[in-house]
Amino acid sequence: MAGSSFGRLFRITTWGESHGPALGVVIDGCPPGIPLAPEDIQRDLERRRPGKRLTSPRGEPDRVEILSGVFQGVTTGTPISLVIFNRDVRSGDYTELAEVYRPGHGDRTYEQKYGVRDWRGGGRSSGRETAARVAAGAVARKFLAGRGVEVKAYTVAFAGLHVDSFNRDEIDRNPFFCPDATAAAAMERRVEELRDAGDSCGGVVEVSARGCPAGLGEPVFDKLDARLAGALMSVGAVKGVEIGAGFAAAAMLGSENNDPLTPDGYASNNAGGVLAGISTGMDIVARAAVKPIPSISKPQQTVNTRGEPVTLSIKGRHDVSAIPRIVPVCEAMVLLVLADFMLHPAPVEKR
C-alpha cells in the first residue's frame, strides 16, 4: 500500500533507494509566491550530509536540483519536484550482504513483505532516504519563516550522556548539535571509544518550535501531538517519542503536572505546547529516542537467506550513531507537520 506520502495540505511524497540512480521528493500544496532557490535547500542538506569526521566517509555531494514548481525564483503553487542524484555509489561494498540479514535492519522484514529487496546499502530502508525529508523540510522552513515560526532540533542525550545546560548558540558550533559544550566534548570522547570497540550508540533528540499560534491540531485523531508522534516515529532509528514532560508526567501528580494559567499566560510548559491536541501558543517541545545504529563491526549472530546461522562483522562506511545526522531529519519532520497545520485557515465564521 502506498506509504511514501506525508501531510494533507502541505503534502510530500518521497522516493529513492540508497544506491539507485537518485532520490527525491515531490512537494504538493506549497503556497505560491515564496522565493525559493536551490541554496535554500542545500544549506539544510549540508547539515545532515556524510563526510564529516563523526559520520560515514561516503563523500556524497548531495546536490539538490529543483525540477518544477518554481518560476522566476518564486514558487508557483504547483508541485515542487526536488531530486538528488546519487554519485558516490559503490554497491560492491554490499554484495556480500545480498544473502545475509543484518540484525536490527529491515533486510528480513522487507524480504518478507515484498518477496524481493534491493540489498544495496539498505535500499529504501537506508537512512539515505531522509535526505529527501530534509530537502522538503527546507521548503517548509521557508514557508513557516514567513509566518514567524522557527523550529530547532538538538541532541539532549548521547550514549547515556545527558546535557546539563542549554545554550541555543552552541547548537551549531559542535558536530553533535548539542546545546551544552561540555557534554559535546564528552560525547566526542565517547565516539572514539565506541569506534575502537566496533560498537555503536543512540541518544535523544529534542525539537522545539517557537512562534506557533494557538489553535493548530485537529481533534480527535489528527491532534498536533499525534501527528508529531507519527512523524518522528517514522524516522528510521526512532523508537520513542514524547511531548513536553512526556514519560516523566506518568509519575507526576496532577498538581505538579498541570500548567497554571495566569493573566500573562501559562506559568510552565509541561504540556509541551499542546493541550487536548491543539497548540497553546507556548513553545512546542518534542523528544525522540534514537536507537544505536545496528551496523557494527563487532561480531553478531544472524542467519542468511537460506536460514543458516552466520557470524557477521559489518565492514564498510558506517556511522557510530544516527546522531548527529538524524537531528536535521527530526527538525524536518516537525517543520513538515507545522507547515501542514499552518496551511489550514482559521475556519471561524464571523457572527
Add this chain to the structure above:
Amino acid sequence: MAGSSFGRLFRITTWGESHGPALGVVIDGCPPGIPLAPEDIQRDLERRRPGKRLTSPRGEPDRVEILSGVFQGVTTGTPISLVIFNRDVRSGDYTELAEVYRPGHGDRTYEQKYGVRDWRGGGRSSGRETAARVAAGAVARKFLAGRGVEVKAYTVAFAGLHVDSFNRDEIDRNPFFCPDATAAAAMERRVEELRDAGDSCGGVVEVSARGCPAGLGEPVFDKLDARLAGALMSVGAVKGVEIGAGFAAAAMLGSENNDPLTPDGYASNNAGGVLAGISTGMDIVARAAVKPIPSISKPQQTVNTRGEPVTLSIKGRHDVSAIPRIVPVCEAMVLLVLADFMLHPAPVEKR
C-alpha cells in the same frame, strides 16, 4: 479541518460530545461475513465504563446500538454505524466552568481554535469520546480474531509504582488491569491517598499484540510503529509513546540492542516486533505514558474567559487517574491500527 477519522482501509469516524444527546462511530471498510452482535461490543465498553469504585460515579449505562452494516447477524461490508445515547447527563455540574479555563484541559485551546466551545464536561475533548473508539476496537477485534491476532493492554506503572512481575491471567482480576497482583494492591492504596489529597496521578500502559504476521507496515511514513505512535498519542491523556526497548534503547549499545537472528527466529525483542517500520512476526509491544488527570479538587491558579485570575477547585464526578479507563482505549487503538494493515493484501506478484 476534518480530523475525526482514523485508518485507511479499516476506517473509523467518531463523533459526539460528553454531554450531547449521543456519541458514536461509523466503521467503513470492515469486511463482510463477520458475525457481529451488540454484545460483542458491549463487553469491551463495560471494561472502560465508569461506575466502578476507582472511577467517577457517573452511572452511564453505555448501551451500544448497531444502526447499519449488519444483516441477519453478519457484517455486510457496508458502513457499520454504532451509537451510544447519553442518558446520565447532568450539565448543571459544569455551568460554573462555562467561564473558566481548567488547567491541563483543552478549554482554552478549543476556544482559541474554534471561537466557541461546548463547556459541558469538556465537550468533544472529554475522555468520554473514547467510548466510540472502544466500540470500534471491539469490531476490529472480531475481525482480527478470525486472523489469529490477539491484542492485550495492561498497566505497567501507576503513580510511580511499577510492576515487578507479569501474569497475563491477573490482568482482568484487578481494577487496574495490572499483571502484578502485589503492585495492584499498592496501587489501590495509592488511589485512596490521592483521593484524600484531592490530587490525581498518571501511569504507563503497555499493549502487546500476538499472532501478527511479518510484513505489516508501509515504508516510509506509514510504518507500523509510526502509525502506532500516532494512534496512541491521539488518546487524550497520552504524552509519550515507545516501541520495544523505546527510550531505554537510546542509552544502549548496538551490540546490546540488536536482536540476534537464529535459525529459530529472533533471540530477543528489543525491536518490539517492528524493524524498518515492518512487523517481524514477534509480539508487537508499545507503551504509552499517561499524564495525571488535570481535574483535581486541590486549588489551582487559572484565569476566566475575561482573562482575570481565578483560584479553582474542581468538584463533581472525576476519576483519580485516567488509568484504568484508558487501558481498553489504548488496546482499541492498537486493534484499529492492526485491522487497517491486516486488510491489505500481500501484494507480491507470482513470478
Add this chain to the structure above:
Amino acid sequence: MAGSSFGRLFRITTWGESHGPALGVVIDGCPPGIPLAPEDIQRDLERRRPGKRLTSPRGEPDRVEILSGVFQGVTTGTPISLVIFNRDVRSGDYTELAEVYRPGHGDRTYEQKYGVRDWRGGGRSSGRETAARVAAGAVARKFLAGRGVEVKAYTVAFAGLHVDSFNRDEIDRNPFFCPDATAAAAMERRVEELRDAGDSCGGVVEVSARGCPAGLGEPVFDKLDARLAGALMSVGAVKGVEIGAGFAAAAMLGSENNDPLTPDGYASNNAGGVLAGISTGMDIVARAAVKPIPSISKPQQTVNTRGEPVTLSIKGRHDVSAIPRIVPVCEAMVLLVLADFMLHPAPVEKR
C-alpha cells in the same frame, strides 16, 4: 475498501440501509459558528421525500435529528452527526426478491463483491441512501450562504421531453423541479402513460451555482470539474455528466467554443464556469444524465440466485422516475463539492 466518505476538508461519511433501523451522516470539518437547527435540514429533506403523487407511496416522515456538533444553536467545529430513523419499514414487500436479481439494480454485483447482501429494498444500494447526502448538503448550503454562494438544481429533460424556456421561479412550483411550466405539464402526462404501461423513464438534471469566486479547484487531479463529475456520477442512477457545453463542445469549432474575454468579463459561458479545472467566477453549470428506474412492473427476464431463468414483474411502491427525487440529491452533491473547495484558504503569500 472504505468508500462512504466524500470531501477532504468539508468531509462527510454516510451510512445506512434502506430497511435498517436508521441512516445518517457525519459531517467533519464544518466551520464553527454557523447557526444550525433541524429545520434547516428538514426543509431540504422534504424536497426529496416520497409521499408526493409522483413518487412512491412509502410514507416515510424522514425526521432528522442532530446528535452532535451543535451547541446552543451554533456549530462548534466538531463532527456533526445527523440521523434519520426508518419508521415505515415493510421488508416483507421484498422477501420474494431475496432470491432473485433485479435487472438494472446492484443485487448481483453486491452479492459478487461481498458474498452477502441485504436484499431488503436494495439495502445500501437503495436510493434511500441519498437522504443522508441531502441532509449533509443542507449543512453545506448554510455554510455557503454565508459566503454568497447559491446552488440550484432543476430538470431540463424527462422521458425525452426537453425544456424550452427557463424561469427560475417556476422550479419550485411544479413537482418536477422544472423551470418550464409547459414542459412540466407535458411531463405530468408522460408519467401517467408510463405508470399505466408499467414502465419507467429517466431524464437530465442541470445544476448551476452562482456567486462562486474564481480560483476554486486543484490541478491536476482534483480539478473542480473532475470533482463535480465524480460527485454527480456517484449518485445511483446517473450515467453521464457534462460541464458547460459538455458533449456538444465535442462537435464545435474552437472559434465557436472559446468564451471571449472582454474588459467586463467572459462574453459567454461554454466553459460552464471552469477553465483548466479552476473556477472562472462565472456560473458553474453541470448536467447529469439519469437513467430510467430499473424497477418496473412490466415483465423482465432475469435469473435467481441459483442461476435459473425467471420472469420478473416488480410490484410494490416504486417511482416512475428517479426524477424529481434525484434533483435535490444532485444539488446536494454540488453543494458538498463547493463547500469543500471554499474551505481552503487562498494560499497566496504576500510579497
Add this chain to the structure above:
Amino acid sequence: MAGSSFGRLFRITTWGESHGPALGVVIDGCPPGIPLAPEDIQRDLERRRPGKRLTSPRGEPDRVEILSGVFQGVTTGTPISLVIFNRDVRSGDYTELAEVYRPGHGDRTYEQKYGVRDWRGGGRSSGRETAARVAAGAVARKFLAGRGVEVKAYTVAFAGLHVDSFNRDEIDRNPFFCPDATAAAAMERRVEELRDAGDSCGGVVEVSARGCPAGLGEPVFDKLDARLAGALMSVGAVKGVEIGAGFAAAAMLGSENNDPLTPDGYASNNAGGVLAGISTGMDIVARAAVKPIPSISKPQQTVNTRGEPVTLSIKGRHDVSAIPRIVPVCEAMVLLVLADFMLHPAPVEKR
C-alpha cells in the same frame, strides 16, 4: 491544496511544467515482482508524442528514465520515480503571451488562484502534463496485464464526424486511433480544412476494458463509475463523461435500458459494465467529450493582464485537435483507476 495525486492504493503523484527542466511521476503502491523496463513505458509515450503530422511540430523525444523502485529489472514495491527531461524547450515562443490571457485556457484562472503563473506554454496547465499520466498508465498496464485486464481507447467522433463501424485492429493503423478506416479518412480531410481555416475541433474518445472481474468499485462515493468520471474529467480538454448508454439512457424507457440477465450472463450492456457502482464482469465502457483546442490562429477577442481588450491570433506549434494525443491519456486514466481497484483484496471472510 495538494491536488496532483491520484488513486488510493495504486497512487500516483505527477509534477512538472510544459517548459520547465523536466516532468515526471511517482508511483507509490505498485506491487513488487513486476518486470519493468524503460521500453515498457516508452512504447506508450510514443503513442501520445508530438512530431507526427497531425500534431504540433515540437520534436520532443520524451525519453523516460526510471530513477527508483526497480531493482534487477523487477519492481520492488517501493515508489517508482519516472522522469522525462524537457529538451526542446523554446519558451521564447511564448514571451508575447506573458501579458495576455488566451481564451479557453487556464491563463487567467491560474493567475487568479495563485497570484503568479508560469506563462511558458501553459506551464502546469499544459497538455504536456499528461505525459506523466501516460507513463504511470504504462506501469498500471503491466500490472493489469498480469491479471488479465486489457484497456483500449479509440476515437468515436471527431469534428462532428462519427464512426459507423468498429474494427479493433484498425485502431492502431491510422493516426486518429479510429476503429473505422473510412471515418479516419474523412477525419484526415477535416484536419486539413481546419488547419487552413486556422481553427480547431474536438471529438469523443471511448475507452473499453476487457477482463475485469465483477466486484470492483466501492459504494457509495468511490463507485467504479464515479472514479472513472472523475479520472476522465481531470484530463484537460474533457467536458463530459458517460458510462455505457450514458446520456442516451436519459431518453430510454426502463424496459429498454435494463440489461436482461440470463443463465449465460447479461444479454446487453447498457450499463457499461457497472451496476450500483460495482463492476458486473462485462466490458467497462466509458466515453469522454473532448472540446476543441483553444489555441487557434483565427483572431479572437481577449484581454491582457491590465484588463485592456486585445485581438489575439495564436501562432506557434499547436495541434488542430487534442485528438489523437488525448486518446492514450484517456486510456491511461482508466488503467490507473482499474489498477487501484484491482489492488484491493476481495475482503470476504470465510464462514
